Amino acid sequence: MALSYLRSSSSRSVNLLKPLSSSLPLRRPISTDTTPITVETSVPFTSHQCDAPSRSVETNPKELLTFFRDMALMRRMEIAADSLYKAKFIRGFCHLYDGQEAVAVGMEAAITKKDCIITAYRDHCTFIGRGGTLLEVFAELMGRQAGCSKGKGGSMHFYKKDSNFYGGHGIVGAQVPLGCGLAFAQKYSKDETVTFALYGDGAANQGQLFEALNISALWDLPAILVCENNHYGMGTAEWRAAKSPAYYKRGDYVPGLKVDGMDALAVKQACKFAKEHALKNGPIILEMDTYRYHGHSMSDPGSTYRTRDEISGVRQERDPIERIRKLILSHDLATEEELKDIEKEVRKEVDDTITQAKESPMPEPSKLFTNVYAKGLGVESFGADRKEVRATLP
Amino acid sequence: MALRNIIGKRIGNGIGLVGRRSLSTATSDVENRNAKSMNLYSAINQALHLALETDPRAFVFGEDVSFGGVFRCTTGLADRFGKARVFNTPLCEQGIVGFGIGLAAMGNRAIAEIQFADYIYPAFDQIVNEAAKFRYRSGNQFNCGGLTIRAPYGAVGHGGHYHSQSPEAFFCHVPGIKVVIPRSPRQAKGLLLSCIRDPNPVVFFEPKWLYRLAVEEVPEHDYMLPLSKAEVIRQGSDITLVGWGAQLSIMEQACIEAEKDGISCELIDLKTLIPWDKETVEASVRKTGRVLISHEAPVTGGFGAEISASIVERCFLRLEAPVARVCGLDTPFPLVFEPFYMPSKNKVLDAIKATVNY
Numbered sequence: 001m002a003l004s005y006l007r008s009s010s011s012r013s014v015n016l017l018k019p020l021s022s023s024l025p026l027r028r029p030i031s032t033d034t035t036p037i038t039v040e041t042s043v044p045f046t047s048h049q050c051d052a053p054s055r056s057v058e059t060n061p062k063e064l065l066t067f068f069r070d071m072a073l074m075r076r077m078e079i080a081a082d083s084l085y086k087a088k089f090i091r092g093f094c095h096l097y098d099g100q101e102a103v104a105v106g107m108e109a110a111i112t113k114k115d116c117i118i119t120a121y122r123d124h125c126t127f128i129g130r131g132g133t134l135l136e137v138f139a140e141l142m143g144r145q146a147g148c149s150k151g152k153g154g155s156m157h158f159y160k161k162d163s164n165f166y167g168g169h170g171i172v173g174a175q176v177p178l179g180c181g182l183a184f185a186q187k188y189s190k191d192e193t194v195t196f197a198l199y200g201d202g203a204a205n206q207g208q209l210f211e212a213l214n215i216s217a218l219w220d221l222p223a224i225l226v227c228e229n230n231h232y233g234m235g236t237a238e239w240r241a242a243k244s245p246a247y248y249k250r251g252d253y254v255p256g257l258k259v260d261g262m263d264a265l266a267v268k269q270a271c272k273f274a275k276e277h278a279l280k281n282g283p284i285i286l287e288m289d290t291y292r293y294h295g296h297s298m299s300d301p302g303s304t305y306r307t308r309d310e311i312s313g314v315r316q317e318r319d320p321i322e323r324i325r326k327l328i329l330s331h332d333l334a335t336e337e338e339l340k341d342i343e344k345e346v347r348k349e350v351d352d353t354i355t356q357a358k359e360s361p362m363p364e365p366s367k368l369f370t371n372v373y374a375k376g377l378g379v380e381s382f383g384a385d386r387k388e389v390r391a392t393l394p
Numbered sequence: 395m396a397l398r399n400i401i402g403k404r405i406g407n408g409i410g411l412v413g414r415r416s417l418s419t420a421t422s423d424v425e426n427r428n429a430k431s432m433n434l435y436s437a438i439n440q441a442l443h444l445a446l447e448t449d450p451r452a453f454v455f456g457e458d459v460s461f462g463g464v465f466r467c468t469t470g471l472a473d474r475f476g477k478a479r480v481f482n483t484p485l486c487e488q489g490i491v492g493f494g495i496g497l498a499a500m501g502n503r504a505i506a507e508i509q510f511a512d513y514i515y516p517a518f519d520q521i522v523n524e525a526a527k528f529r530y531r532s533g534n535q536f537n538c539g540g541l542t543i544r545a546p547y548g549a550v551g552h553g554g555h556y557h558s559q560s561p562e563a564f565f566c567h568v569p570g571i572k573v574v575i576p577r578s579p580r581q582a583k584g585l586l587l588s589c590i591r592d593p594n595p596v597v598f599f600e601p602k603w604l605y606r607l608a609v610e611e612v613p614e615h616d617y618m619l620p621l622s623k624a625e626v627i628r629q630g631s632d633i634t635l636v637g638w639g640a641q642l643s644i645m646e647q648a649c650i651e652a653e654k655d656g657i658s659c660e661l662i663d664l665k666t667l668i669p670w671d672k673e674t675v676e677a678s679v680r681k682t683g684r685v686l687i688s689h690e691a692p693v694t695g696g697f698g699a700e701i702s703a704s705i706v707e708r709c710f711l712r713l714e715a716p717v718a719r720v721c722g723l724d725t726p727f728p729l730v731f732e733p734f735y736m737p738s739k740n741k742v743l744d745a746i747k748a749t750v751n752y
Binding site for chain 1: 457458464482484485486488489512513515516552553555556557723724725726728729730731734735
């Protein structure tokens with residue numbers, strides 16, 4: 001069998017992978033080859049008030065395999081979260097991102113960890129993209145101490161300060177003006193970084209979005225507003241909520257770009273273009289045409305407002321992982337077996353992490369009162385009826 | 395009807411659900427003919443059906459109301475009354491309420507739904523600055539009395555920060571609007587119809603935990619319950635408990651337990667928070683000499699503070715003990731810590747005993 005063949009051949013004399021000098025060992029499935037490959041995006045970009053970037057994207061085997069692995073990880077993670085929720089390990093709300101992985105992964109490929117990302121509540125995969133670990137994800141989902149927000153935030157509130165991931169927000173649209181504030185700070189400190197403020201097609205009708213657009217355009221902020229258009233705001237189709245579902249044009253005087261959000265390379269190209277644009281000319285809107293397989297949240301079956309045919313149609317025609325798989329196979333960068341192995345490995349990693357996360361304890365009861373105000377200040381109450389109060393005031 | 399007969403799972407299995415008539419005036423303010431057993435969302439649904447049926451200029455709108463709403467309160471309305479009267483809005487709370495104010499200003503009954511009370515804040519300016527002051531600042535030329543804003547509020551067990559809040563206190567600070575909170579299906583139907591037909595803008599908070607859990611005999615006909623009239627739902631002589639909404643069932647549990655220790659508790663459902671029925675509460679406090687207020691919202695600045703201050707002002711010499719408040723803690727509504735945060739039955743019971751033994 002090919003697998004054992006690879007494992008045993010240390011000299012790697014038999015090469016299944018033609019353009020690469022090293023074969024793909026099981027333990028290190030990501031190739032280190034950076035020979036450039038040019039790929040065309042699925043569809044050309046449509047632009048509003050600006051020139052669209054080229055359809056030809058430069059990539060390399062390493063990047064493609066990284067895309068594959070990362071997206072497979074995200075997919076597996078979300079599906080595992082689904083099972084955990086049904087088994088009541090995760091409670092509260094859980095909004096899954098499967099189907100939309102290309103946006104998270106493509107964006108990361110175009111930017112650095114110094115650029116800021118802020119998003120809404122469908123944030124598990126964006127967090128992973130920013131360098132978060134699986135353990136932090138599962139522990140936070142289950143409300144445990146090992147979680148990224150120490151178990152106090154839950155599914156909707158993932159943050160990662162050291163890689164400038166500003167979360168994780170429950171209130172629809174509230175994160176966009178916040179993102180513009182981040183952009184202002186970046187411009188002020190002159191560090192050539194930008195902010196990506198993500199929101200959905202439902203949030204596109206919030207007033208504060210337009211306030212944020214006006215402010216960013218007025219002050220030339222390096223803010224990139226990314227509309228992750230999965231075509232349904234909870235159960236409402238975009239054409240029933242918006243007079244103009246061409247979200248990339250809604251900025252009016254702010255330029256916009258419509259991108260196939262299921263094509264990680266198109267996303268990468270668009271984000272790269274947007275970053276350059278934002279640093280020179282101020283805000284730009286990116287509309288990512290994407291799709292979520294799950295319903296809005298775990299309490300939504302996702303099939304009452306759209307047909308199963310539609311969902312399976314997208315899965316067959318436009319699935320982001322399948323696209324990268326086909327690309328890898330057609331360029332002979334790996335074999336099907338190897339890709340399947342990556343998926344198996346990812347699955348095992350997810351399962352192991354879940355076991356580990358389950359062992360993490362719940363937060364201490366005293367943590368209920370911490371971080372209401374800045375450290376050390378605030379009120380803590382004790383006793384059965386919480387009548388004894390200890391207040392630490394400045 | 396005793397609340398504990400209505401509420402099932404929330405209380406737990408320790409209490410036997412025995413049929414028992416309370417001494418309140420509840421059964422006498424509404425005739426019981428053609429009463430059907432239904433839960434809170436069905437009662438509210440019935441009220442909305444009646445409201446739209448009896449007034450051709452009544453409209454229901456909000457996010458996802460067309461298919462029935464995320465809590466099924468608006469089921470069947472769009473089919474029965476048409477898309478011109480029952481329609482979905484985009485995701486824009488400020489827009490929804492502002493739009494409702496305008497609709498009401500033209501003499502219509504605008505029944506706006508805010509999907510969760512936690513999302514009401516973008517509309518806060520519209521409610522406080524536009525709706526509440528419209529009649530006042532136009533010298534009574536205009537008003538938006540036809541506006542009723544419905545929002546599910548309160549803890550639900552796993553709601554976390556943004557699906558569990560009780561924002562009633564913010565709105566109680568605004569003269570010009572009314573804030574009404576029902577405790578059960580029968581109350582909800584009557585109160586909602588009163589709110590819709592009241593010539594003032596009203597914010598109607600529905601306890602979401604009770605949507606399915608509370609089941610009661612609700613008369614099928616059109617009936618209204620008076621606003622600004624508190625109800626004594628349990629007679630007692632040792633201490634007065636004041637609450638509203640879902641919290642009342644918790645308080646009633648505590649009252650029953652306290653009874654075993656010989657403490658006779660009087661329980662009052664405030665129903666309308668502003669303008670609130672001071673007379674009923676005061677009369678009760680004059681009888682018992684002690685008062686305890688309980689609500690889910692954080693204790694500091696909660697509506698319990700207003701009740702406490704008013705009672706102390708009016709009944710100071712009669713009070714035997716300080717006014718007790720058993721409320722949520724002064725933290726954001728937590729995720730995993732919800733059981734610690736909530737004003738549970740034991741906390742209320744403890745406070746009852748502490749107050750009585752003061």
